[in-house]
Amino acid sequence: MNPRTQSLRPLLFLLLWQTGRRSLASAPELQNQPRSIAVVGGGIGGMAAAFYLRQEFGAGVGIDVFEPDAVGGRLATVKIGDHEYETGGSVIHPLNLHMKHFIEKLGIRPREDVHSKMAIFDGKELTFEESDWFLVNFLRMLWRYGFSFLRMQMWVEGILDKFMRIYQYQQYGYSFSTVDRLLHAMGGDSFLTLVNQTLEEVMMGEGFSQIFLNDIVAPITRVKYGQSVRINAFVGYVSLAGTDSGLWAVDGGNKRVCSGLLYHSKSELITARVTSISLKLRPSKTGTTTTFYEVNYVGESGSAHTLYDIVVIATPLHQGKSDITFTGFSPPIPSHYPGRYHQTVSTLVHGLLNMSYLGITEPASQFTVTDILTTDTRGCAINSLSSLDPVHIPQGYQQPPASQAKVWKVFSQQPLSQEQLRDMFLSWDSVSETRWLAYPSYRPPQRKTPPFILHNRLYYLNALECVASAMELSAMAARNVALLAHHRWHQQAGKIDQEDLHIRLRGEL
Numbered sequence: 001m002n003p004r005t006q007s008l009r010p011l012l013f014l015l016l017w018q019t020g021r022r023s024l025a026s027a028p029e030l031q032n033q034p035r036s037i038a039v040v041g042g043g044i045g046g047m048a049a050a051f052y053l054r055q056e057f058g059a060g061v062g063i064d065v066f067e068p069d070a071v072g073g074r075l076a077t078v079k080i081g082d083h084e085y086e087t088g089g090s091v092i093h094p095l096n097l098h099m100k101h102f103i104e105k106l107g108i109r110p111r112e113d114v115h116s117k118m119a120i121f122d123g124k125e126l127t128f129e130e131s132d133w134f135l136v137n138f139l140r141m142l143w144r145y146g147f148s149f150l151r152m153q154m155w156v157e158g159i160l161d162k163f164m165r166i167y168q169y170q171q172y173g174y175s176f177s178t179v180d181r182l183l184h185a186m187g188g189d190s191f192l193t194l195v196n197q198t199l200e201e202v203m204m205g206e207g208f209s210q211i212f213l214n215d216i217v218a219p220i221t222r223v224k225y226g227q228s229v230r231i232n233a234f235v236g237y238v239s240l241a242g243t244d245s246g247l248w249a250v251d252g253g254n255k256r257v258c259s260g261l262l263y264h265s266k267s268e269l270i271t272a273r274v275t276s277i278s279l280k281l282r283p284s285k286t287g288t289t290t291t292f293y294e295v296n297y298v299g300e301s302g303s304a305h306t307l308y309d310i311v312v313i314a315t316p317l318h319q320g321k322s323d324i325t326f327t328g329f330s331p332p333i334p335s336h337y338p339g340r341y342h343q344t345v346s347t348l349v350h351g352l353l354n355m356s357y358l359g360i361t362e363p364a365s366q367f368t369v370t371d372i373l374t375t376d377t378r379g380c381a382i383n384s385l386s387s388l389d390p391v392h393i394p395q396g397y398q399q400p401p402a403s404q405a406k407v408w409k410v411f412s413q414q415p416l417s418q419e420q421l422r423d424m425f426l427s428w429d430s431v432s433e434t435r436w437l438a439y440p441s442y443r444p445p446q447r448k449t450p451p452f453i454l455h456n457r458l459y460y461l462n463a464l465e466c467v468a469s470a471m472e473l474s475a476m477a478a479r480n481v482a483l484l485a486h487h488r489w490h491q492q493a494g495k496i497d498q499e500d501l502h503i504r505l506r507g508e509l
């Protein structure tokens with residue numbers, strides 16, 4: 001790790017805290033504030049938006065969050081026996097500073113660390129099994145792939161350094177009107193190139209071999225995004241960063257952050273599905289016309305509508321994800337942007353693993369691998385197979401060995417058939433399947449990314465997900481949109497789309 005970055009990171013985190021406090025204290029005077037804001041979607045993006053909107057606009061504004069289903073969205077758990085297990089978004093990078101900031105603020109602990117060990121499966125046998133000894137892993141990698149592994153880590157570190165710039169920009173209140181401008185501010189043209197080339201192209205260009213890509217990189221993109229190395233290189237980088245050490249999760253389940261932010265932001269949860277948003281003009285006292293957004297929704301007690309000054313859409317505007325229509329806007333706003341969401345089926349099985357499925361002859365009692373990634377080979381129907389620990393680790397918890405029935409999570413693109421289940425497990429007593437439209441199908445070159453600003457005071461948070469999907473990116477987009485909404489309301493153009501911020505702010509740390 002670059003020692004300069006290492007020393008900057010704790011500072012960044014400290015600053016994030018301080019600036020969070022400062023902007024709350026200096027929220028502008030109430031008379032000039034919006035009266036009501038709607039957030040559509042109660043996942044991590046929507047709840048982070050509510051949190052940051054409250055921080056920017058102060059206590060006087062009413063914030064309503066619309067969510068027809070469970071709060072948390074793609075952060076969800078299922079109960080098996082006496083414990084809950086993550087079925088959607090599960091791991092968080094140690095340098096995801098927004099997520100870290102949220103749990104600190106909410107007084108939630110990270111989940112206790114549990115042992116993990118990785119292997120790679122090619123559909124017939126394990127082609128790699130991590131050793132408990134660092135030196136053994138290092139020498140094996142060196143023997144097989146030369147210094148590729150180290151070079152990959154350095155490549156990811158280099159991108160991470162630029163990625164981290166966004167925290168400083170946001171701490172100083174800067175925001176960006178488009179995804180391209182935000183990416184450019186972080187990493188210049190090189191970040192835009194990452195979005196428009198495949199991970200395979202970029203890594204081959206950097207001198208990595210096809211064998212290394214097939215054996216090591218593809219299993220990572222498959223477990224993280226269910227897709228091959230032909231995803232865009234930016235989301236590819238996010239996948240590779242997701243194999244760093246120190247990954248964590250929230251004690252009690254990641255979705256707790258969403259309900260915590262809802263409570264902390266003092267927002268109102270409206271259990272309803274938004275069906276349409278219409279532009280409404282109303283004459284004001286001063287004789288001018290004021291624009292409002294009419295949010296139409298359907299809840300348990302029927303349909304209703306409410307007028308808002310500002311609206312933030314915090315759900316993907318894509319086929320199968322939401323069906324909101326926009327009326328009265330010129331140019332028109334589409335209900336769906338181009339591109340589709342990739343299906344990942346998450347199947348949680350409480351059962352006894354069939355060791356011969358993995359081509360293993362050693363006794364199950366000695367098999368301590370927890371995460372089995374898969375290569376992109378024909379005939380390998382699954383993306384990964386992981387031994388799951390509960391969202392809360394009870395005192396004295398011991399990971400059961402593979403010779404005992406325990407909870408396994410299988411990621412696959414299609415639902416598992418009974419035959420596939422029988423291949424993988426000798427027996428089982430429960431199977432719980434969640435079919436997610438999990439993240440976009442990343443196929444570079446990236447068509448034009450959707451805008452953050454759909455209309456004057458109507459914002460779209462999930463625009464950022466079109467380049468990479470992760471909890472932290474939703475939180476980052478939420479902060480950007482909250483800042484953007486604030487600066488545009490108060491006409492503070494100097495805080496939007498500023499160039500060369502990393503040079504201008506260099507002396508500030």
Ligand SMILES: Cc1cc2nc3c(=O)[nH]c(=O)nc-3n(C[C@H](O)[C@H](O)[C@H](O)COP(=O)(O)OP(=O)(O)OC[C@H]3O[C@@H](n4cnc5c(N)ncnc54)[C@H](O)[C@@H]3O)c2cc1C
Pocket residue numbers: 040041042043044045046066067068069070071072073074075087088089090091092272273274275314315316321322323324344346436437438439462469470471472474
């Ligand atoms: C299987 C899986 C594994 C993943 N693993 C990881 C991981 O390990 N680490 C990581 O960082 N990320 C992971 N992710 C990605 C991460 O979960 C998402 O990027 C993140 O949760 C997206 O949050 P969001 O709030 O932007 O969207 P969502 O969570 O999708 O929230 C949108 C909300 O909007 C609601 N909604 C939709 N339409 C309407 C409407 N018309 N009116 C009102 N509300 C509406 C939905 O019900 C939903 O609750 C994973 C995702 C999946 C599915």
